[in-house]
Amino acid sequence: MKVDDPPTVESPALEIRSARRIKWTRRRTAAKRFWREYRRSTLGMVGLVILVLFIALAFSSIFVDKSALSKTAVTEESIAPCTFVTLPCAPNSTHLLGTDADGRSVLALVIEGSRVSLLVGFAAAAITMVIGAMVGILAGYRGRVSDTVLMRTTDFFLVIPWLPLAIVLAAILGQNIFVLIAIIGFTSWPSTARLVRAQTLSVKEHSYVERSRALGATNSQVISRHILPNVMPVIFANTILTVAIAILSESALSFLGLGDPRRVTWGTMIDAAFDAGAISIGAWWWLLAPSLCIVLVVLAFMLCGYALDEIINPRIRER
Amino acid sequence: MASQQRYLTGKLFQALITLLFILTFNFFLFRVLPGDPIRLLTKGAGQRLTPVEQQALREELGVDKPIFPGQYVQYMGQTLRLDLGVSSIVAPGESVTSLFFEKFPKTLFLVGLSTAASIMIGVVLGIYGGWKRGQAVDLGSMTGSLVLYSIPEFVLGIMLLLLFSNALGLFPSGGFESAVGDRAGLDRWIDILHHAFLPWLTLTLAFIGEFFLVMRSSLLDVLGEEYISLARAKGLREKYVLRRHAVRNALLPTVTLIALSFGFVLGGAITVELVFSYPGVGLMSFEALEARDFALLQGTFLFFSIGVLLANLTADLLYAYIDPRVRTS
Numbered sequence: 001m002k003v004d005d006p007p008t009v010e011s012p013a014l015e016i017r018s019a020r021r022i023k024w025t026r027r028r029t030a031a032k033r034f035w036r037e038y039r040r041s042t043l044g045m046v047g048l049v050i051l052v053l054f055i056a057l058a059f060s061s062i063f064v065d066k067s068a069l070s071k072t073a074v075t076e077e078s079i080a081p082c083t084f085v086t087l088p089c090a091p092n093s094t095h096l097l098g099t100d101a102d103g104r105s106v107l108a109l110v111i112e113g114s115r116v117s118l119l120v121g122f123a124a125a126a127i128t129m130v131i132g133a134m135v136g137i138l139a140g141y142r143g144r145v146s147d148t149v150l151m152r153t154t155d156f157f158l159v160i161p162w163l164p165l166a167i168v169l170a171a172i173l174g175q176n177i178f179v180l181i182a183i184i185g186f187t188s189w190p191s192t193a194r195l196v197r198a199q200t201l202s203v204k205e206h207s208y209v210e211r212s213r214a215l216g217a218t219n220s221q222v223i224s225r226h227i228l229p230n231v232m233p234v235i236f237a238n239t240i241l242t243v244a245i246a247i248l249s250e251s252a253l254s255f256l257g258l259g260d261p262r263r264v265t266w267g268t269m270i271d272a273a274f275d276a277g278a279i280s281i282g283a284w285w286w287l288l289a290p291s292l293c294i295v296l297v298v299l300a301f302m303l304c305g306y307a308l309d310e311i312i313n314p315r316i317r318e319r
Numbered sequence: 320m321a322s323q324q325r326y327l328t329g330k331l332f333q334a335l336i337t338l339l340f341i342l343t344f345n346f347f348l349f350r351v352l353p354g355d356p357i358r359l360l361t362k363g364a365g366q367r368l369t370p371v372e373q374q375a376l377r378e379e380l381g382v383d384k385p386i387f388p389g390q391y392v393q394y395m396g397q398t399l400r401l402d403l404g405v406s407s408i409v410a411p412g413e414s415v416t417s418l419f420f421e422k423f424p425k426t427l428f429l430v431g432l433s434t435a436a437s438i439m440i441g442v443v444l445g446i447y448g449g450w451k452r453g454q455a456v457d458l459g460s461m462t463g464s465l466v467l468y469s470i471p472e473f474v475l476g477i478m479l480l481l482l483f484s485n486a487l488g489l490f491p492s493g494g495f496e497s498a499v500g501d502r503a504g505l506d507r508w509i510d511i512l513h514h515a516f517l518p519w520l521t522l523t524l525a526f527i528g529e530f531f532l533v534m535r536s537s538l539l540d541v542l543g544e545e546y547i548s549l550a551r552a553k554g555l556r557e558k559y560v561l562r563r564h565a566v567r568n569a570l571l572p573t574v575t576l577i578a579l580s581f582g583f584v585l586g587g588a589i590t591v592e593l594v595f596s597y598p599g600v601g602l603m604s605f606e607a608l609e610a611r612d613f614a615l616l617q618g619t620f621l622f623f624s625i626g627v628l629l630a631n632l633t634a635d636l637l638y639a640y641i642d643p644r645v646r647t648s
Binding site: 159248 | 473582631
């Protein structure tokens with residue numbers, strides 16, 4: 001039973017290292033190929049650039065002087081050339097984006113808002129991703145009763161209108177940023193779960209899954225080695241869209257006055273401006289800046305998500 | 320025929336189960352969550368109740384009984400009789416059900432007209448975009464749809480208000496109709512339409528993107544099918560293939576997705592009605608939220624859920640009618 005010996009009986013450590021190296025080379029080529037394809041999509045690149053800019057803005061907010069955001073820090077000089085009577089102050093050379101009714105710079109507020117708004121978006125999307133992926137893989141892989149029960153539950157949550165549900169939850173649970181993240185995260189998973197389940201069902205049928213099971217792999221091994229890596233790209237593309245939806249959700253809840261009163265987000269800015277009657281006094285700058293930020297960021301995520309989908313989704317790709 | 324009947328009974332049965340789920344969910348949502356229901360229900364009413372009064376209210380609401388089965392059975396019985404309690408703060412003493420149905424026609428008028436418009440525009444553009452995939456028309460409407468999709472409804476409403484009402488003065492800033500003078504007949508209708516135009520435009524524009532994307536991707540899926548290649552290979556004209564083979568099949572999943580999106584349209588109605596102070600059920604649920612009028616909040620939530628459920632059921636029934644696989648086999 002002796003075929004050729006391995007040329008050199010080296011230490012197993014070296015073999016592992018070379019296997020790892022092969023894996024890394026493979027990954028690097030895959031990443032390069034992916035980037036080449038992604039770069040071809042103009043809209044995807046536009047989205048990516050906007051996104052990078054906003055993430056940089058969010059990071060820069062850490063270094064911005066927070067005292068400028070406090071209402072008590074507003075003085076006669078800080079609002080010049082306006083006076084307390086003419087607030088909110090229209091854009092001018094000192095306040096490039098104008099001020100709000102308290103005399104705070106809209107630019108500083110928008111920068112501060114970028115951090116919290118993005119943070120809520122990412123955190124809520126992470127919760128959505130984990131729950132959606134778990135429910136979807138479990139339902140798709142286990143099948144039978146688990147599938148029926150989980151998908152019935154998913155369908156039920158799909159029918160419940162999102163905003164009214166979130167309003168009720170926020171009204172009962174109170175207003176703070178963590179409650180907001182939890183509400184958005186725990187109510188947005190059904191569509192992710194359906195998507196992941198569909199992908200799991202198709203991956204499950206591949207012969208290598210059957211083969212690995214025949215070789216005695218346990219369920220958790222099959223899921224972590226075969227199912228998850230193959231479902232991951234879909235989950236990833238979907239998560240990018242989920243972040244966009246989470247940011248939209250946060251802005252809607254904040255606009256309804258359910259945001260965290262101690263934190264500035266783009267949504268709470270619009271809420272404050274709207275409540276102060278910015279529309280009737282024509283203070284467009286106060287409303288326009290945060291609105292534009294929401295639209296740009298959400299659009300950037302959507303563009304990236306669609307560009308990814310074009311690459312990952314095999315059905316679209318073939319055409 | 321038998322299969323169609325089986326399909327219909329199946330769907331009806333499913334809807335009933337979901338309704339039961341919704342009612343149960345609504346029941347536990349307001350009871351399992353922290354806080355004494357009596358305090359929740361009377362919070363902000365501006366009065367401290369004496370222990371005797373509290374006990375009386377407990378008995379009236381049935382919260383002195385154990386949650387299950389006592390309270391649950393009582394709640395189910397009351398809900399099935401459409402007795403959802405009375406509003407405590409927004410309109411003290413008025414029945415939640417009658418309040419809802421008093422405002423509902425206004426919302427239906429607004430949401431119905433705007434949804435019809437956005438479905439029509441979105442679906443037609445989606446067909447065209449998917450058919451001309453990658454061409455200027457497609458890229459243009461794709462970008463436009465993504466932009467529209469990215470704008471929250473209330474932001475769109477605020478921008479339209481700033482532009483058309485505040486800056487140009489073309490439309491009133493909100494409300495259902497002008498209070499001044501007693502307009503009657505045609506004049507009154509024109510006034511109502513004048514007020515409804517901006518909120519209608521907002522909701523229409525806000526959801527065009529959604530329906531465009533759904534229709535386009537559904538058509539793209541169908542265009543990749545083998546029967547389309549076969550139809551083309553038979554030498555059928557491209558337009559005929561599109562109309563008779565592709566669009567007909569692509570519309571099927573679109574119907575389901577459109578029904579599911581009603582939940583989001585309702586959510587949009589809440590924020591848009593607030594922006595335009597349009598006195599429908601959306602604005603009412605916002606008022607209930609502001610005042611923490613829990614009975615009214617719970618009631619509107621229940622009606623919204625049932626509304627989406629009915630929309631889905633309608634889509635399923637429509638499916639039975641338009642899908643030949645269900646219709647004829």
